[in-house]
Amino acid sequence: MMLDQMLYKYYGYTSFRTGQRETIQSLLDGHNTLAMLPTGTGKSICFELAGYMMEGIVLIISPLLSLMQDQVEQMMKRGEKRVVALNSFLSPIEKRRVLANLQSYKFIFLSPEMLGFGNVIEKLKNLKLSLLVIDEAHCISQWGYDFRPDYLKLGTFRERIGSPLTLALTATATPEVRDDILKKLCVRDATRIEASVNRPNIAFHIEKMEHEHEKKQRAIDLAKSLKQPGIIYFSSKKAAEQLAQLLRENGLTRTMAYHGGLDQEQRILIQEQFINGQLDIICATSAFGMGINKVDIRYIIHYHMPMQIESYLQEVGRAGRDGEPSVAILLYAEGDEQLQFFLAEGELPSIRQLDDFFSYMQLNSMEKEDERIFEEAATANGLTETQWRWLAAYLNDETATTYEEIADKAKSYVIARNSAKMENIKRMKQWINTDGCLRNYLLRYFYESELPELGTHCCDFCGLDLHFYKGSVTGLPRRQENTNWKERLTVLLIGELHEE
Incomplete structure (x- = not known):
């Protein structure tokens, strides 16, 4: 009954949606939890309400700054002032101010690229964390459909901050990807809340x-x-x-x-108008x-x-x-699938690009730590920003000692990943037919x-x-215009992510 009372107190809702109650109760019972809840079922309520019922701070890792900022804004609208987004769009002054006062926040949203800053991690290690949340957790799995290289750091990061109680959230993940999520996060004996992907309406x-x-x-x-x-x-x-x-x-x-070809202000304006x-x-x-x-x-x-x-x-x-x-x-x-085959092949470097990249590195005989040469080699071989970020994760692999080892691992992964993507496209076509x-x-x-x-x-x-x-467009109810339009737009501009 207490959960229902808390739900009404903070959100005004009289009942939970699919999987919310079970996820929150699992966390309150002290269990690491993987929750796969369908899109639109209110996954953020799971960690927000659980956080309100715990004493310490809730740290949320989110892959998209626009998503992060929207969640921060929604919480502020409900009167929560102890929430902040710590990401690369903060000015140096703002970042120093936030880091100096981290202990005063209840909810801290963190972008994955911040995991590369040692001072940020040191600050987080000194906090009393009650819960670590990994939003869009499928991004950590190299076999997930939206793999993000920055997420690979999360397992090590979790251990460095003391392996706090952890909630991994996703909307769509196969059983194999769910297993991989927990493995990459170094989470053992997790409770799994796996709701149906079905949206009957x-x-x-x-x-x-x-x-x-x-x-x-x-x-x-x-x-x-x-x-x-x-x-x-x-x-x-x-x-x-x-x-x-x-x-x-x-x-x-x-x-x-x-x-992504639009500038930040255009994208935010269109989003807000919609x-x-x-x-x-x-x-x-x-x-x-x-x-x-x-x-x-x-x-x-x-x-x-x-x-x-x-x-x-x-x-x-x-x-x-x-x-x-x-x-x-x-x-x-x-023939529509041909476009997807083309896009799939361009997500990662080709085998030829990898061969040329590592040949460039060997010919220049530079040390592994020389980031400038890495980037020169990436530019010389036509790697996109996304391809370079993925390859950088392999270059930082501490288990490999030579370029040959790194190259072999990278090429093996590219072959396996491309094969999996081609199979995914074929499965999509099978569904159509x-x-x-x-x-x-x-x-x-x-x-x-x-x-x-x-x-x-x-x-x-x-x-x-x-x-x-x-039906008719004019027959549908419309939301009222936002009276604080300029103020809202300014707030959103701080946290909009550049779309790849």
Whole structure:
């Protein structure tokens, strides 16, 4: 009963969502916990409420600064003043001030790149930590769909700060990835709270077409007829811009594109306009939606097929957080998977790039610690920022003593990772072509039991009628405009992450 009272006291809610109560109780019982809770079920409440019921400080590692800042802002709106985000966007003066007063905060959000600063870790070691939280924990697994090299430091970091009680949170992870998360974090005997990935209020619809121009016209028709608001996802910045322009030309003037090619202020402005009901449609790359506290998104359209089922479910899970009926639509044209194969191959350095990189290092006969030469070699061999950050993690591998060892490990990983990604793309294509229930296919993928008699609001196979999700834009309620617009924008600018 106390948990229910605390939930109402801090959030005004009268009941918990799936997995929240179990996760909080596990932490209060002193158990390290891995919680896989579906997107939109309020994972942040798990560590916030548990933190309020513990004496010490809660430290939260979050991979996206925009997500981190949104969580900080939401807590401040509820009156929590003892919260701070410690990240690379703080000015040197702000960073020194925060570090000097760390003990005065209850909730400290930390970006993973801060783990490379020894003074930060020393400060954290002296705090009374009640809970360490790893948000988006699948980022630590090299077999997870959103692997982040900076997350590889977390296991060592956790041990350096005394191995505090730990909560790892994720929305979509296969059993293999869940095992890898705990292994990388050096967590043993963890309680696992593994809720179903199923979101019953989201229906699945797939349309196949022969040509790109046919797909483009269909996307316009759907955007004009579906209940708003909605997000249309792309794997290409150019395609997002082009369709946003076409939608505006077709009368959908409250449409904008969102991608990493925009500057920080533009991205934050678009995000805020969408949250506050000033925009109806966002044509976006995959980064849009992380941390966006908007519960009434009625549809998600994927203009390009995603690279894997995990990221697909993460993105469609941004719809229908209010529990109302919503629809996830995927538009597929023959050969769409080729774009994903191309993108998958470019995420990591090629074998040739690795060979050239290490040949460059050996020819220059420089010491391993010479960061300048590392970066020169990366530039000379055309490595992107993402590729270089990944390779830097291997260069810092203390178990390898020669460049040959590092090169062999890196190449073995690239071969295995690329093979896994190609398999993920093929599984995504199999889902598109399945002749059975789309929802049950997804449940089987995550080793969950199939559901019987799902009804006509499930998917195409089960008799979905898309007309149910159509409606007028003007007939939907809208949020009030933010009266502190400039102040809110200024706060958000501090913590927006540059999208890769």
